[in-house]
Structure formats: C-alpha cells, structure tokens
Amino acid sequence: MKRLAKGRLLFMLAVTTLFLAGCGEPFISALQPAGEVAQTQYDLMLLSTFIMVGVIIVVTVIFLIVLFKFRRKDDKIPKQVEGSHKLEIIWTVIPILLLLVLAVPTVAATFDLADVSPMEDKNEEGKTDVTVVNVKANLYWWEFEYPNQGIVTSQELVVPTDEKVYFNLLSTDVKHSFWIPAAGGKLDTNTENTNKFWLEFDSKKADEVGNIFYGKCAELCGPSHALMDFKVKAISKDDFDAWAEDLASMEEAAQPETASAEQGQEIFNQSCIGCHAVTPTGANAVGPNLTTFGDRTHIAGYLEHTEENLKAWIKDPEEFKPGNKMTGQYGDLSDEEIDALTDYLMGLKVED
Template sequence: MIRKWRVYSLFLLLTLVLAGCGEPYLSTLRPVGEVADKQFFLTVLSTLIMVLVVIVVSIIFFYVIIKFKRSKVGEDTIPKQVEGNRNLEITWTAIPILLLIILVVPVVAYTLELGDTSAMDKKKRDPEKTLVVNVRASLYWWEFEYPDYGIVTSQELIVPTDQKVYFKLKASDVKHSFWIPSAGGKIDTNTDNENKFYLTFDSKRTKDAGEYFYGKCAELCGPSHALMDFKVKTLSQDEFLGWTKKMTDYKKPASTSDLALEGEKLFKEKNCLSCHAVEPGDERPEAARTAPNLATFGERTKVAGIKDMNKENVKAWLKDPESFKPGNKMTGTYPKLNDSEADALYEYLKGLKIQ
C-alpha cells in the first residue's frame, strides 16, 4: 500500500512539473497586448478573491477546531449558539455580495469593451487602420484571408503591431476554437455562424517572443486536435504594408531545375491543384478552398504545422500524411509516391516563395 502511494505521489509531482512545460509564448501568463492584459487582470483578480475566501474560511475552521476541542472544553460542553444572529447574518451575506461586485464590474465593463467590433462592419473603412482577417478552421489546418488586400495564407498568421486586428471566424467542417494564448481569446469557430472579436499585439513585448509565437485550436475536434496549431508573426505597421505589397504583386516563381520542373508536372498530374492553391491571391470561392494555400510553402518553418521544415520531413509527409496527422483529409487522396517522385515534389515546393 505504501509503495502504491509512493507511485501515486510521483505521478502527481510529475504532473505538476510537466504542467509548466511548453513554448514560452503559449501561455496566458505572458500577455503581449491590450486584450491579453485585461484578461490577465481578470484572472489575477478572480484568483485573489478565491484565495482570500479560502484563507478566511480556513482560519475560522481551524480556530473553531482548536478552541472547541473536546478534550479542552469537556464532553458535555455545548458552545454558545449563534444561529439567527442578525449581525453575523448581515456580515456573511454582505461580504460575498461585495466580492461579487468587485469581480462583476470589471468583467462586464471589459466584456462590452472587447466585444465592440463595429469598426470592422463599416462599409467604408481604411484597412491600414482597421485590418480585418477572415479566419477559417478546417480539419486540421487554418486559413487566413485578408479581404481588403485579396490575400489568402495558411498556417501562418501575419499581423501588424500596435493596432487592433479584427477577426471574423468560422469553421468549414466541425466546431473548432481559435486561441492565441499570449494575445487573448479564445473564441469558437462554428459552421453555421460567424464570430467576431479583435486582438492587439504590442511591438515591444512581441519582440521578446522571437520570430514567431503560437496559436492553437482549443476545441476537441478530432484525433489530431492537439496538432492543429499555427504560427503568429508580428510586423511593424510599415513592414506589414510592405508584406501586403509583396503578396499582391506576387509572381509565381519559375522552376529553375529539371527536378523542380518534374515536381511541378507531378503536382499537376496528381491533381494537387484541385485542392491546393500556389498563389496568395486565391480567387476561388471559399467552399473550393479545401486545403492549405501553398504560395509561401518554401518560407515556412514547419511542415503540416508541427514538424521542422526540412527535406526528410516534407518527403515523409508527402508519402504518408496519416503518420503526421491522423484523420487528415489529405490521406488517401492521391496514389502512393516513390522516393524519386517525393524528391521532385520537394524540389518544386521549396521554391514556392514570395519574390
């Protein structure tokens, strides 16, 4: 029995230790913008109120146990009864009400403030001041559309700093949930309606995150739910405008080697173009965009959003997507590839970059 408790204690300690593992900017405890700051404040406030209540109740509990210990007051002693005491009744009714008011007032105020997305619904809006990003979630990838610029990307969200970025969200298959822990959220993506909200990204704090920080799906959506993440890259407002210009002026890079030309031919023969676009100005209707846009595939840092970008991982993904993301829709949609075909496709795909 003692050995079992030792094992249980070890697993409990291991759980507490592992709970602190992960990417540094995959945490709500390191806010990088106004929205995250307010949500963090509410988290701290509610935690402090709960801790205060636990401390007070615990002090009263142990005080009563010690003061009225049977061996101290005797077997037949009955402590003074305070049932119906008006002053006590008022006290322990007023205190919870006061604590609720302290918590409710900022919660309601922030809910109304953070829920104001009226700026994105104006017929005439300046995209440089009111940026709108349409987010579409699918099993198990993310699409980001910048409607004012005619740009569609996948798996990597590019946003400017020091301004509100408005999001319009929906799902194409099952319910998902869009969440950038360090920036704020989360909010569901549904198939039957659109949700809206905004986030902000502080230029000083996002620099500490490095080149990217992370977003996740926060709604259990299938066997590869845990692998449905995306990268968030922040740029200054001038850099962001430069990025949009490069994307809108995009010219498909020419394949420069025989192997890349063979890969481009295979890409067409295997009907990859029926699902994947290779240009950021994807003019197909939303329903036709059934797979990630590959226009910037050669610039990505991850394969399928989870593996490091290198030849070995790309070839492994092309040959057996199921081994990376179980249940993904790419599995079984094209014939098996041999090594030479995978080499050719890799050579072609790595050349898909913004000029």
C-alpha cells in the same frame, strides 16, 4: 500501508500536476500575456484567484481558531448565537462585496473585448481602416484571408503588432476553436454562423520570441485535433504592409529556378492543383494555399520545415496527421517525382 502508499502517490501526482501547470514558453503560454486582450484576461484571472485564495485563508483561520480555542472540555453547552442579526449581515454583505469586486471589471472587460464595430465600418473603397482577417478552419488546417489586401495564406498567420487585428471566424466542416494562447482566449469557429473578435500583439513581447507565436485548435474535432496547429508571425505595421504588397503583386506562383523544380511544377499541375492553390488569391480550395510554402517555418503545422520532412509527409500523410484529406492521394508518385515536387514546393516564396 497500501492506503498510505496510494495517498503518497496521489500527493506526488497532485504536486507534479501543479508544477507542470506553471510551465510554459512565452510564445504559447496564456500565463505570459503578449497583448492587450491576453493581459486583461490574465489580470481578471489573478483577481479571481486572489479573492478565492483570500476566502480560503480566512475560512481556514476561523476553522482552526474554533477547533483549538473552543474545543469542548466539559459537558457545559456553550453560549448559542443563533439569530444574531449582526453575524447574518456580515456573512451576507461580505460575499456580495466580493462578487461585485469580481463582477464589475469582468463585465466591463467583456463588453470592451466584444466591441468589433471598427471592422464593420467601410470606407469609400469598400474596405475597412483596420486589419481584418477571415479565418476558415478545416480538418486539419487553417486558411487566412485578408480582404483589404486581397490575399490568402494558410497555416501561418501574419499580423501587425501594436494595433487591433479583427477576425471573422468560420468552419468549413465541423466545430473547431481558434486559440492563440499568448494573445488571448479561444473562440469557436462554427459552420452556421461567423464569430468575431479582436486581438492585439505587443511588439516588445513579439521581439522576445522571435516574432513567432503558436496557435492551436482548442475544440476536439477529430483524430488529429492535437496536431491542428498554426504559426503567427507578428511583425511591425510597415513590415506587414510590405509583406502584403509583395504577396498581392504576385499574379502567379513563383517560377521554378532549376530543372528539377520545373519537373516538380509539372507534377504539381497534374496531381496537386486540384486541391491546392499557388496564387495569393486562391481561396476555398480543398487543401491549404501553398503560395508562400517556401517561407513557412513548419510543415503540416508542426513538423520542422525541411526537405526530408516534406518528402516524408508527401509519401505518407496519414503517419503524421491521421484522418487528413490528403491521405491516399499521391501514393503513386515515385521517389524521383517526390524529390522534384519537393524542389518546386520549397521554391514557392514571396518575391521581393
């Protein structure tokens, strides 16, 4: 009875796991592709699955036929067929054909997805004719630099839809992995070398999810690995160009509009400016660039973008992201100072 109970438990666990594996939202699910790369990888996954399931079905049917039709009913030894050239050719040729059916499109797709030559071609201005993003992974946040536009953002990646976007991937500390499930498979970010690849975001799929996709770190990198998220804003090419132009035109941070925000700016310049930049060209800082902080959809990559959550984050970052580099830096700020700093940060937006 105990074995039967354990068997039932394992069966229910397997069924539940299978059921949950099919769940997912379109803005984060690899099973709901939202671009050319993701669609190609999804099609290859379906192809391999159909081949494997087909082989399992054929083998199972043959097994059942042999089991029931050729059961031993007496002491006679059945006719032996060892050394049959016909059978040996059949069970040798069929696997080879199946491997070719899987290998040919896989190899072709691999070479196609690995082609990043357009991002290497520079025009007369020393820029590329395609959108390029330099990605830097940090414990536990992301920086995105647009070399053609001369701007830097963090935590929220903005990309144009319906065209290839090329990425240079690098890590500043340990190995991470850049992954936007709905757009394509992951690629590691290393400290020693730069990995390159491209993704494409479908405008129709982007509209279905409110133009927001989710990105994650897919390589175990520390205690807050699971919280190392970022958001992807996929917008039209015209909107992207307008956004980049507006951001590039900002020579300095947005000016505070209230007395409380002015006080917050003073506090920021005294205690936060050493790690965080508030200009669109501020790269390679210890902490995320905050130029567009007021326009973000989340705080610390996953908290809802509200003043209450921002104040809680400033008071105790360790509670939300264990092992982050900001922990212990601003514990001496009073509640009034945190309120003022919050007003200032919430006002950091791209000015139209």
